[in-house]
Amino acid sequence: MSGYAPVTPEIAAQLEAICGKNYVIYRDEERLEPYSRDEIPGHHYRRMPEIVVRPQTTAEVSAIMKLANVERIPVTPRGAGSGLSGGAVPVFGGIVVATDRMNQILELDKQNMMIVVEPGVIANDINEYLRPHELFYAGYPMSMETCYIGGNVAENAGGGKAIKYGVTSRYVLGLEVVLPSGEVMELGGKLLKDVTGYNLLPLMTGSEGTLGIFTKIILKVIPLPKYQYDLLALFPDSRTAIEAVPATMVESGITPTSVEYMDQESFRSACEYLNETLPYQDAGAMLLVSVDGNDPEKMADDCEALGTFLEKHGASVVYVADTPANSERIWKIRRNVAEAFSLYFPRQSGEDIVVPPASIALVVEQFQELAEKYGVTIPCYGHAGDGNLHSRVSAPDSWSDERWEETLPKILNDLYALVAQQGGRISGEHGIGCKRLAYMPSVVSETYLNVLRSIKQALDPNNIMNPGKIFMV
Numbered sequence: 001m002s003g004y005a006p007v008t009p010e011i012a013a014q015l016e017a018i019c020g021k022n023y024v025i026y027r028d029e030e031r032l033e034p035y036s037r038d039e040i041p042g043h044h045y046r047r048m049p050e051i052v053v054r055p056q057t058t059a060e061v062s063a064i065m066k067l068a069n070v071e072r073i074p075v076t077p078r079g080a081g082s083g084l085s086g087g088a089v090p091v092f093g094g095i096v097v098a099t100d101r102m103n104q105i106l107e108l109d110k111q112n113m114m115i116v117v118e119p120g121v122i123a124n125d126i127n128e129y130l131r132p133h134e135l136f137y138a139g140y141p142m143s144m145e146t147c148y149i150g151g152n153v154a155e156n157a158g159g160g161k162a163i164k165y166g167v168t169s170r171y172v173l174g175l176e177v178v179l180p181s182g183e184v185m186e187l188g189g190k191l192l193k194d195v196t197g198y199n200l201l202p203l204m205t206g207s208e209g210t211l212g213i214f215t216k217i218i219l220k221v222i223p224l225p226k227y228q229y230d231l232l233a234l235f236p237d238s239r240t241a242i243e244a245v246p247a248t249m250v251e252s253g254i255t256p257t258s259v260e261y262m263d264q265e266s267f268r269s270a271c272e273y274l275n276e277t278l279p280y281q282d283a284g285a286m287l288l289v290s291v292d293g294n295d296p297e298k299m300a301d302d303c304e305a306l307g308t309f310l311e312k313h314g315a316s317v318v319y320v321a322d323t324p325a326n327s328e329r330i331w332k333i334r335r336n337v338a339e340a341f342s343l344y345f346p347r348q349s350g351e352d353i354v355v356p357p358a359s360i361a362l363v364v365e366q367f368q369e370l371a372e373k374y375g376v377t378i379p380c381y382g383h384a385g386d387g388n389l390h391s392r393v394s395a396p397d398s399w400s401d402e403r404w405e406e407t408l409p410k411i412l413n414d415l416y417a418l419v420a421q422q423g424g425r426i427s428g429e430h431g432i433g434c435k436r437l438a439y440m441p442s443v444v445s446e447t448y449l450n451v452l453r454s455i456k457q458a459l460d461p462n463n464i465m466n467p468g469k470i471f472m473v
């Protein structure tokens, strides 16, 4: 028993009165189904909402929350549904608040180098909009062509440029948030500094839709770097490639924009998925290293120095992509590894661990030992330069579903323990959601969990805001 009230026809009628009949989906299995899941494959992370509402204004969101709070109905905010932790899955049914109609870029404030957007704007559209102004929003999740900026803020998304530019929270200067009570709260603003009370912005950023719904976001923008060069370094094996990562960060003397790692299984799967026929498919592993800036001569020097450095650290060959078309060809492979794995490995668990950057080679090696111990594969790829690795624990075809269900928790317990031994955490950017909730006590203390619970209780005493996520209340 969840203790939540159901969505009755009377409640549905009230929600229709708030949003308009056309923007409410009720008692229509086929149209409700896409809101029952995010991008985690498999039936475990699916739950049908009772109703979906698609508000367009803050006032509508506020009215929905007031109603839900009075009636004790759970509410799950939803962006594009590209999440990889089940964050947008309505695990207790109830109301899904889809933000797709709140999709306006409200203001570009060039004087202050800031942009004000609604949560349903696709992340990549912000940069398309900024490009003619020679400005840039530095968030760069690999899903940027689909995910919404509201979802990025809720997950504190990272991505391919985090080494140089940091993650989403570095750029969030202000938020308008509808609280679980329906009250509307402004946080921060067009300010580069602000110590007026507790710093609630970073608390909201990464709160996974459990503390409120963002309805307006103020982001810092920066000058658009004029050039980007990408180096693709091929290595004979994964160990040599991954050991070159911390060395590049520490010893090369150059701060790259990205250092992305792909083992053989990762890039082969992505190439197959894209029908891409690169001539270097036989490499054992790859590093994709990028630099950006405004001085092409300096960048050419940096590329040459990085290339020489990578060769010294075991790269058998280093290609330089110095045209946008070549760069896009390489990055497309990297961006599609996750999609390819989801398609080719039906029984798999996508992990998102983060460790101190210097420990990355050790955990990759330990994961391969773990894979051998359990007779599974654990291909790895990801943002290795910042210690964040995506590992896909995948069952052999011969395994039954029962064997997989029984063994996976043991593998994950071991895998997370290895990560914890290095001072790491179980998610670097995808979030805890419902996928990793059960494993939280293994990596954080009870005191830490109790502080999270106290914050939740203070803001959402009825526990209606995206319940069943991050931790057990």
Ligand SMILES: Cc1cc2nc3c(=O)[nH]c(=O)nc-3n(C[C@H](O)[C@H](O)[C@H](O)COP(=O)(O)OP(=O)(O)OC[C@H]3O[C@@H](n4cnc5c(N)ncnc54)[C@H](O)[C@@H]3O)c2cc1C
Residues within 6 Å of the ligand: 038, 039, 076, 077, 078, 079, 080, 081, 082, 083, 084, 086, 087, 088, 099, 119, 140, 141, 142, 143, 146, 147, 148, 149, 150, 151, 152, 153, 154, 155, 156, 157, 158, 159, 160, 208, 209, 210, 212, 213, 214, 215, 335, 336, 338, 339, 429, 430, 466
């Ligand atoms: C191919 C692929 C590549 C990816 N690459 C990356 C990557 O490089 N880096 C990375 O960080 N992630 C990556 N992701 C994961 C995902 O894209 C991000 O987590 C993204 O931020 C989710 O945005 P979304 O709009 O799809 O949110 P959803 O999946 O819809 O929701 C995610 C969470 O945000 C909450 N939420 C959504 N909108 C709001 C709002 N307005 N107010 C409050 N809460 C809200 C939801 O309740 C949920 O908890 C990838 C996913 C895929 C499929």
